[in-house]
Amino acid sequence: MSNNTNVRIYEYDAVIVGAGLAGLAAAKELTEAGKRTAVITKLHPLRSHSGAAQGGINAALGAEDSTELHEFDTVKGSDYLADQDAVELMCTKAPETIRWAEHMGAAFSRDAEGNIAIRPFGGQSKPRACYAKDRTGLAVLQAIYEQAFRAGIEVFDEWYVADLLYKNDKVYGVSAYNIRNSEPAIFNAKVVMFATGGHARAFRFNSNAHANTGDSLSIVARHGLPLEDMEFVQFHPSGLGGSGVLISEAARGEGGRLFNALGERFMTKYAPNAMELASRDVVSRAIMQEVREGRGVGKDKQSVNIDLTHLDPQIILTRLPELRELAIAFQGQDMLKEPIHISATAHYSMGGIPTTINCEVRKNPIQTVEGFYAAGECSCVSVHGANRLGANSVLEALLFGRHAGENMVKKLNEGIKLKKATKEDANQMLEEIRRIKTSNGNERVSALRAELQAGMTEKAGVFRTKISLEEQLSHINALLQRFKNIRIDDKSNTFNTDLQEAIELGHMLEFSKFIVYGALIREESRGAHFREDFPKRNDEKFLKHTYAYMDNEFNITHEWGDVVITKFEPKERSY
Amino acid sequence: MKFNNETRKVTIKAFRFNAETDYLPYIKQYELEVGKDDLVLDLMNRIKWEHDGSFSYRRSCRHGICGACGIKVNGKPVLACKQNAIELLDMFDNDITLEPQSKKRVIKDMIIDKKDFWEKHAKVKPYVVANVESHPTKETKQSIEAFDALLNSDLCIQCGNCHYACPSLEANPDFLGPAALNAAYRFSIDTRDNASEERLKLTSKPNIGVWDCVKCFECAQACPKDINPIEKITKLHNMQFEYGIAERNIATKHAEGFVRSMKKHGFLDEADIVVYSEGYLGMYKHLKTAYKMMKAGKIHFTDGLPFVDNVPKSKNLSEIQKLIKISQTNKL
Ligand SMILES: Cc1cc2nc3c(=O)[nH]c(=O)nc-3n(C[C@H](O)[C@H](O)[C@H](O)COP(=O)(O)OP(=O)(O)OC[C@H]3O[C@@H](n4cnc5c(N)ncnc54)[C@H](O)[C@@H]3O)c2cc1C
Ligand code: SF4
Ligand code: SF4
Ligand code: FES
Numbered sequence: 001m002s003n004n005t006n007v008r009i010y011e012y013d014a015v016i017v018g019a020g021l022a023g024l025a026a027a028k029e030l031t032e033a034g035k036r037t038a039v040i041t042k043l044h045p046l047r048s049h050s051g052a053a054q055g056g057i058n059a060a061l062g063a064e065d066s067t068e069l070h071e072f073d074t075v076k077g078s079d080y081l082a083d084q085d086a087v088e089l090m091c092t093k094a095p096e097t098i099r100w101a102e103h104m105g106a107a108f109s110r111d112a113e114g115n116i117a118i119r120p121f122g123g124q125s126k127p128r129a130c131y132a133k134d135r136t137g138l139a140v141l142q143a144i145y146e147q148a149f150r151a152g153i154e155v156f157d158e159w160y161v162a163d164l165l166y167k168n169d170k171v172y173g174v175s176a177y178n179i180r181n182s183e184p185a186i187f188n189a190k191v192v193m194f195a196t197g198g199h200a201r202a203f204r205f206n207s208n209a210h211a212n213t214g215d216s217l218s219i220v221a222r223h224g225l226p227l228e229d230m231e232f233v234q235f236h237p238s239g240l241g242g243s244g245v246l247i248s249e250a251a252r253g254e255g256g257r258l259f260n261a262l263g264e265r266f267m268t269k270y271a272p273n274a275m276e277l278a279s280r281d282v283v284s285r286a287i288m289q290e291v292r293e294g295r296g297v298g299k300d301k302q303s304v305n306i307d308l309t310h311l312d313p314q315i316i317l318t319r320l321p322e323l324r325e326l327a328i329a330f331q332g333q334d335m336l337k338e339p340i341h342i343s344a345t346a347h348y349s350m351g352g353i354p355t356t357i358n359c360e361v362r363k364n365p366i367q368t369v370e371g372f373y374a375a376g377e378c379s380c381v382s383v384h385g386a387n388r389l390g391a392n393s394v395l396e397a398l399l400f401g402r403h404a405g406e407n408m409v410k411k412l413n414e415g416i417k418l419k420k421a422t423k424e425d426a427n428q429m430l431e432e433i434r435r436i437k438t439s440n441g442n443e444r445v446s447a448l449r450a451e452l453q454a455g456m457t458e459k460a461g462v463f464r465t466k467i468s469l470e471e472q473l474s475h476i477n478a479l480l481q482r483f484k485n486i487r488i489d490d491k492s493n494t495f496n497t498d499l500q501e502a503i504e505l506g507h508m509l510e511f512s513k514f515i516v517y518g519a520l521i522r523e524e525s526r527g528a529h530f531r532e533d534f535p536k537r538n539d540e541k542f543l544k545h546t547y548a549y550m551d552n553e554f555n556i557t558h559e560w561g562d563v564v565i566t567k568f569e570p571k572e573r574s575y
Numbered sequence: 576m577k578f579n580n581e582t583r584k585v586t587i588k589a590f591r592f593n594a595e596t597d598y599l600p601y602i603k604q605y606e607l608e609v610g611k612d613d614l615v616l617d618l619m620n621r622i623k624w625e626h627d628g629s630f631s632y633r634r635s636c637r638h639g640i641c642g643a644c645g646i647k648v649n650g651k652p653v654l655a656c657k658q659n660a661i662e663l664l665d666m667f668d669n670d671i672t673l674e675p676q677s678k679k680r681v682i683k684d685m686i687i688d689k690k691d692f693w694e695k696h697a698k699v700k701p702y703v704v705a706n707v708e709s710h711p712t713k714e715t716k717q718s719i720e721a722f723d724a725l726l727n728s729d730l731c732i733q734c735g736n737c738h739y740a741c742p743s744l745e746a747n748p749d750f751l752g753p754a755a756l757n758a759a760y761r762f763s764i765d766t767r768d769n770a771s772e773e774r775l776k777l778t779s780k781p782n783i784g785v786w787d788c789v790k791c792f793e794c795a796q797a798c799p800k801d802i803n804p805i806e807k808i809t810k811l812h813n814m815q816f817e818y819g820i821a822e823r824n825i826a827t828k829h830a831e832g833f834v835r836s837m838k839k840h841g842f843l844d845e846a847d848i849v850v851y852s853e854g855y856l857g858m859y860k861h862l863k864t865a866y867k868m869m870k871a872g873k874i875h876f877t878d879g880l881p882f883v884d885n886v887p888k889s890k891n892l893s894e895i896q897k898l899i900k901i902s903q904t905n906k907l
Contacts, residue, residue: 046733047633047641099711105703105767107722107729114716135730138640142729146702180682181595209635242612245638326638329657331612446624489628494595495683498628 004423004430007175008185012038013412015187017161017174017216018195019045021141021394022376022401026193028148029405035412038187040156040176042211042500045145049197049209053137054248054322055121056129056391057101057398059094062118065126067091074392075568077123077279078385079527079537081229081545083564086357086381090392090399097399098130106143108132109319119319120253121390123279123575129391134250134322137394144398159185160500161215162429164192165421166223169363171372172419175429179500182493184430188421191408193373194220194353194361195401200233202512203346204450204457205244207236215503216378218510218550220353226364226547228380228561229351230511231518234388234528235462237283239345240330241303247323247342249390251306251335252276254315258287259305259339260295266304271575278575281387281528284344288462291343298341305339344462348388350528351518352380354547354561359404365547365561371416373408375400382545382563386527436502441485445502448479448486452505452512460516465532469520476513480554483509510554517556518546539570582610585664587618588672589630593683600681602672603627609664615655616644619673619685632685639799642732645739646685647674652736654799676739691748692735695755699777703762704770721766728761728807730800737794737804743787750787751778753794753804760807763814772818779815786812 014030016023019041030037041048060070070091075082102108102116109117109131121129132139158179165173165186173188199214200206221227237258238247252258258276260266270286271278278286287304290296297303308316313336316324320335327333327340353374354362359381361372375381376397383396452475459472483506490498524538525531545561587607592600605622616634623630632655633643639657646655649667663671673685680687737753738744744752751759759778763771778784785808794804815821 043635043641043643044733047635047643049636049641051732052636052638052640096710096712099714100707100709102714103705103707103711103767105705105762105765107725107765108714110717110719110722112719114718116714132729135640138732139729143703147707149697150702150704207638209641210637211635243637322640325657329614329639329659332659444624445628490631492593492595492629494593495631495686496629497631498623501628 004184004426006184007423007426008183009421009423010038010185010187011418012036012187012189014038014191014193014408015040015174015189016193016195017041018048018197018376018378019043019145019155019157020048020050020195020197020376021137021144021397022404023193023195024141024144024148024153025398025401026195026375026405026408027153028144028151029402030409031148031151031153033409035409038154038156038189040159040161040174040187042158042160042179044157045155046141047211048141049212050394050397051138051141052209052246053140053394054134054246055250055253056119056131056136057098057140057394058121058124058128058389058391059098059130059395060091060126060128061095061098061116061130062126062128065128067094069125070094070128072568073124074383074389075385076573077387077389078383079387079573080539080543080565080568080570081382081385081526081563083357083382084566084568085564086383088566089357089403090383090396093399094395097395097402101140101143101398104143104147106132106139108139119250120277122249122252122274122277122283123389129250129253131250131319133318134248134320140394140398160503162219162432162503164219164223165425166225166369166372167419170370170419171361173421173425175426177429177433179495182496184426186421186423186426188418190416190418191371191373191411193359193375193404193408194378195374195376195397195404196378198349198377199508199511200346200349202453202456202508202515203233203461204453205239205343206346207239207244207246208347213504213508214349214378214511215507216374217352217514218507220361221510221514221550224549224551225369226354226362226549227351227511227514228354229382229386229518229546230514230548231522231529231546232350232386232527233346233515234280234348234350235284235344236347237280237287237344238306238342239347240327241298241341241343243330244345245326245330246345246347247306247327247340249280250320251308251323254308254319255311256306256308257310258283259307260290261297261301262295264295266290266295274575279387280390281530282575284462285530287342288344303341303343306342307339308335309337309339346457346461348393349377350380350384350386350388351546352378354545355379355381357381358407359400360407365545365559371411373404375404386529432503432506433499436486436488436499437491439484439486439488441487443482443486445486445488445498445505448483449501449505449508452476452479452509456512456515460519463530463532464519466520469516473513473516473520476509476516477554480509480513510550513554513556514548514550517558518548521558522546543570582608583661583664583669584608585669587622589622589684590672590674590678590681591630591684592681593629594681600678609660611661613660615646615648615653615658615660615663615673618660619655631683640732642734645676645734645736645799647676648672650674652676652740652797654734654736657799676735689735692733692738692754695738695751696733696758698751699755699759699762699774700770701758701762703765703768705767715767717766724764725761726806726810727800727802728757728764731757731761731802732800734799736797736799740793740797742791742793743789747782747787749782751783753788753808756785756788756811757802757804757807760811763811771814772820775811775815775818775820778811779820785815
């Protein structure tokens, strides 16, 4: 495959990488506007991780709720790092976006009046999470896929995007290969969008799909483009003890209570008002603090209990059936009868590819790249700042995905030209594949990955210090070297998932370095980022977005970008 | 739960085949330590990560929600990321073989070509047919009852387990199969949809639609999300009658035959239904299915003979009642 003569070149108006909520929403807009659009995804669209979202999707639909309250909760939840213009756009458009999903056919649960049902979620002053039992993501993903399918979107599924075509400040396509038979191709387009989802697979305990390896982040970074706020990784309070598999916040939203080994309802100490429904970062730290002080339960005392047994069983059976099944399948615990062991699990990536409010990718804090867009979890338009509120991210993916689609249509209508690709543009991808396939060392991909993940959870996890981060940084450097010395077993061209896992590990090592680097230079604690050696927020120095850049030797440098503050002046944050 | 704490050392067999390099499939064995919380996906990962990196399967979410990881173990359809391994080892006496959902469609190891699955799915207009307002200021109202009437059909994760377990589909490639029919129900029952009639017409067609389901309940057993496609198929039957779409054809006679059989035996006499609706000659057309079902123990070879009343009555009656109950209750 290192020879580029058999590279096929496809031409499109628009190419979208990723077919979760963000990618599909954009694809639907573009296709309906008559633009020739290709959606490329390494999974069948319906297998995208958006489908795993459980608890809800936010919109101020309730009688006592308002857009302004939603904005305030989001900004406060973000520990004031969110860009408030983007937050305003999101919260204002949230109601129409949820209703749009409903009109498309999303099977939302209903209240007695036949409206979309809402439930309380952490960090929110009013019940605001619209839900479809505990499978909200599935309901919305199915609906957007169904209507996009109906609109006739063109999907290249089980294709792996390996590189971006970027020259002279302009993006003009991607290179990719068909996973089924390794056939390489170039997708040449006037506008390109990345919607590749999250990257919490870099941690040992995580709630993410195997596919969430953050490929697009390092693909972008390899071209010298920045990543923003990568140090902010959300640890969800309720991952199942052993596996990190998620028990949605809905379990707390519906009334679940947290207890330590002594049977104390410990949230009274950490968030006396909001209790279990404090913001995620607060609850996760509380849980890990209890564990650290020896009051954990379960295997190695690494978990605490969430108890739902006081609830009417009907609530569990009708609103949390999937969660109950997960706990039974993964650890043999039935929440109807007993408390469930949970622990903080790496869950969501606030940082990512920096974009403007119109989803255009930034080249630095002030300039953008022509023809390049991003939305959803892989991006950082910064509506979540330092910590995302539950049920805000499926909203973000759907809403900004669509918004990106609309802006791409606009750009195409303005007459943006196609920069022609050549077969040589595939060389970087072909070389990467050749290198991995022919590398004949003695390191195993799975072992390197396990080391990376263990280190990230232990040293760049819920609690961080200068020492732990420096250790992890040099560990990653060593892993990057050892990665050059791998050997994979599978040399075939058919569904070579061995090759794919190796490419993905390369990405994970590189973007993880951004996470650790960002955490190291941010000498403060804000939202999900907690430095034990700097436990206070420091607005004077760090009310700023991190923009980090990588060179060919994986060295990282950074600069700071401004935070957009409009309505809400930073205040101390308590729950 | 009943599991003991220790791990168990076992030999796991796996079906191996690479369409690119292998002429024939083969079985390979792997020594694994299995713990009480291990899922089948954990075993597959360990085979790939510790033994042989070329072992290939689809997986993504590991939350039992993306539908990627459907395989078979000793012929039993499972969702690998949700199925406890010890449970299976107990069930099969520590002798298990990981297999793809459909061996004739295999591309590599556990990975099959699901083209037929998606094509069938596409046939039933798998979307709500309505004008989607682009900037709605109100949601469509839907009562809790109307939402409940979906009967969890919307929870289908397109894993294909039912599809590749259905004997009718195996015998008749034109049959839409349980997953597509479940989807047909999901959209037709939705109060926002305007294409129910079209779907009911399609699914009432002989050879393609609901009437080719032989009510064997394989799909109900195969479904990891307890969706019970056969229940939806039965609902579609009823809706076809309600909409006056079901014509008097072999198929509706089949329905009458079903009732006749139930009355006569308290039992579904598969062969009797065919005889009743298509005559004895008609039976020959179904010999292939019949043979498969015989192998599966669903019918007996004397079933079609007019004077041999071999249909057991009292012994299986309770089981039938259980099945009817399964098909009627809305499981969680
Ligand atoms: C268990 C769980 C529960 C959650 N629950 C909630 C919730 O209740 N509420 C909420 O608001 N949020 C929730 N979230 C977060 C939310 O689901 C995600 O942030 C959101 O769905 C991301 O959508 P997306 O479109 O950006 O990406 P995804 O849906 O992850 O899609 C990514 C797409 O990119 C493709 N892709 C990736 N890399 C490549 C490549 N190299 N080549 C080709 N294709 C590629 C994939 O195939 C996929 O189609 C949850 C997350 C998890 C993990
Ligand atoms: S009950 Fe019908 S649809 Fe289900 S497996 Fe049997 S024949 Fe197929
Ligand atoms: S009905 Fe069940 S078994 Fe069939 S495809 Fe859907 S989830 Fe899978
Ligand atoms: S990996 Fe998604 S259902 Fe099993």
